[in-house]
Amino acid sequence: MTRRRPIRAVVLLSGGLDSTTCLAAAVAAGREVHGLSVDYGQRHRGELRRARALARLLGAASHRVVKVDLSAFGGSALTDAAIAVPKGRSPRAMGHDIPVTYVPARNTVMLSLALAHAEVIGAEEIHVGVNAVDYSGYPDCRPEFIEAMEEAVRLGTKVGVEGHPIRIETPLIDMTKADIIRHGLGLGVPYEMTWSCYEGGAEPCHECDSCRLREAAWESLHMGDPLNVREP
Amino acid sequence: MTRRRPIRAVVLLSGGLDSTTCLAAAVAAGREVHGLSVDYGQRHRGELRRARALARLLGAASHRVVKVDLSAFGGSALTDAAIAVPKGRSPRAMGHDIPVTYVPARNTVMLSLALAHAEVIGAEEIHVGVNAVDYSGYPDCRPEFIEAMEEAVRLGTKVGVEGHPIRIETPLIDMTKADIIRHGLGLGVPYEMTWSCYEGGAEPCHECDSCRLREAAWESLHMGDPLNVREP
Numbered sequence: 508m509t510r511r512r513p514i515r516a517v518v519l520l521s522g523g524l525d526s527t528t529c530l531a532a533a534v535a536a537g538r539e540v541h542g543l544s545v546d547y548g549q550r551h552r553g554e555l556r557r558a559r560a561l562a563r564l565l566g567a568a569s570h571r572v573v574k575v576d577l578s579a580f581g582g583s584a585l586t587d588a589a590i591a592v593p594k595g596r597s598p599r600a601m602g603h604d605i606p607v608t609y610v611p612a613r614n615t616v617m618l619s620l621a622l623a624h625a626e627v628i629g630a631e632e633i634h635v636g637v638n639a640v641d642y643s644g645y646p647d648c649r650p651e652f653i654e655a656m657e658e659a660v661r662l663g664t665k666v667g668v669e670g671h672p673i674r675i676e677t678p679l680i681d682m683t684k685a686d687i688i689r690h691g692l693g694l695g696v697p698y699e700m701t702w703s704c705y706e707g708g709a710e711p712c713h714e715c716d717s718c719r720l721r722e723a724a725w726e727s728l729h730m731g732d733p734l735n736v737r738e739p
Numbered sequence: 740m741t742r743r744r745p746i747r748a749v750v751l752l753s754g755g756l757d758s759t760t761c762l763a764a765a766v767a768a769g770r771e772v773h774g775l776s777v778d779y780g781q782r783h784r785g786e787l788r789r790a791r792a793l794a795r796l797l798g799a800a801s802h803r804v805v806k807v808d809l810s811a812f813g814g815s816a817l818t819d820a821a822i823a824v825p826k827g828r829s830p831r832a833m834g835h836d837i838p839v840t841y842v843p844a845r846n847t848v849m850l851s852l853a854l855a856h857a858e859v860i861g862a863e864e865i866h867v868g869v870n871a872v873d874y875s876g877y878p879d880c881r882p883e884f885i886e887a888m889e890e891a892v893r894l895g896t897k898v899g900v901e902g903h904p905i906r907i908e909t910p911l912i913d914m915t916k917a918d919i920i921r922h923g924l925g926l927g928v929p930y931e932m933t934w935s936c937y938e939g940g941a942e943p944c945h946e947c948d949s950c951r952l953r954e955a956a957w958e959s960l961h962m963g964d965p966l967n968v969r970e971p
Contacts, residue, residue: 574807623844647896658891660847663884
């Protein structure tokens with residue numbers, strides 16, 4: 508009797524709430540998970556340290572950080588020190604326009620790097636924790652973008668041409684942030700270790716869109732965010 | 740009377756024969772050209788130095804080198820010192836299989852970086868010198884891949900969502916390498932400054948697929964490659 512190897516998946520892991528849940532879900536689904544974090548010159552690089560620890564803790568088979576210098580282009584509050592991160596917007600007001608925290612082509616770049624990694628290690632899947640519900644106005648978090656990328660991946664790769672295209676899985680795409688947390692809690696995700704704040708501080712700023720969305724989600728669950736619980 | 744600014748184009752420039760011709764053609768077509776070279780950990784990094792000089796000489800408005808460490812993934816003879824560059828294949832034998840010089844997801848990564856740059860500087864076009872005729876077996880040089888990427892670019896960008904998608908132009912896609920050289924000679928491309936060899940030597944190796952394709956093209960034109968002409 509031959510034993511097939513498990514399906515191999517590259518999971519994009521920022522160390523935030525969504526991608527960490529995505530990684531935990533892939534492990535729970537029996538995937539051999541290879542975490543990939545992208546150091547793109549973001550302010551909040553502390554998330555990369557957390558990503559490494561989370562990948563290990565959650566049972567990834569490997570974890571890698573790849574560097575690409577998107578800050579060389581500027582144009583986003585997340586990579587350009589000259590552009591301020593917007594503060595104090597209500598979650599209700601987000602999503603109507605594309606904010607300055609949008610990093611040009613970030614998900615296109617990240618998916619292409621995940622693809623490079625997937626091709627080399629022979630992974631069948633790429634998992635990415637984008638969600639279109641609480642998507643905060645980023646066009647590259649929408650399902651139609653993901654589908655178009657999946658088609659490009661099929662046509663532009665050796666494995667795709669050979670009839671075994673790499674699939675792009677977005678298990679969180681229709682979930683609200685509250686759904687994601689509920690799902691992750693069931694999987695034992697240590698949310699106290701995840702990081703969502705766009706700023707590079709030692710504590711979350713509680714004012715940027717990402718902090719606001721995260722806090723609104725925990726509030727809607729009538730729970731406290733474990734990241735904010737400090738030993739007395 | 741208002742004067743419209745010229746169409747702004749990001750041109751991917753490796754410093755090789757195709758991309759240099761592509762850049763010269765974009766300048767000749769009246770584009771405001773912003774050259775972009777990608778340092779992806781290739782053996783033949785001398786091409787980046789040449790790219791910078793060529794961009795200046797051919798009239799680009801700017802030129803930028805962005806670093807992304809694809810060598811961290813390995814898997815290609817162009818980035819992994821442990822994989823030898825194949826030597827002595829005839830141009831006729833190429834294109835039947837995907838060679839080890841294929842860099843996983845290279846064009847996907849490069850197009851995504853060109854896209855990031857294009858979004859930030861407000862460019863309407865990305866020009867890339869891929870060609871499907873002498874394509875040497877790379878799936879990400881085919882028109883159907885480029886079309887799929889263009890669709891992803893339309894759906895995944897702020898400008899695309901707003902109805903002004905960035906176009907991906909592939910002016911060389913149906914040209915043979917001999918056609919490209921003929922076209923470039925008419926545009927005054929200094930081919931003696933371009934570099935095609937996959938190896939990182941001081942002189943072309945004359946044995947890798949890229950050298951062989953280049954030499955076959957000059958021979959078919961009954962011309963000598965000016966790169967090989969040395970002062971006596």
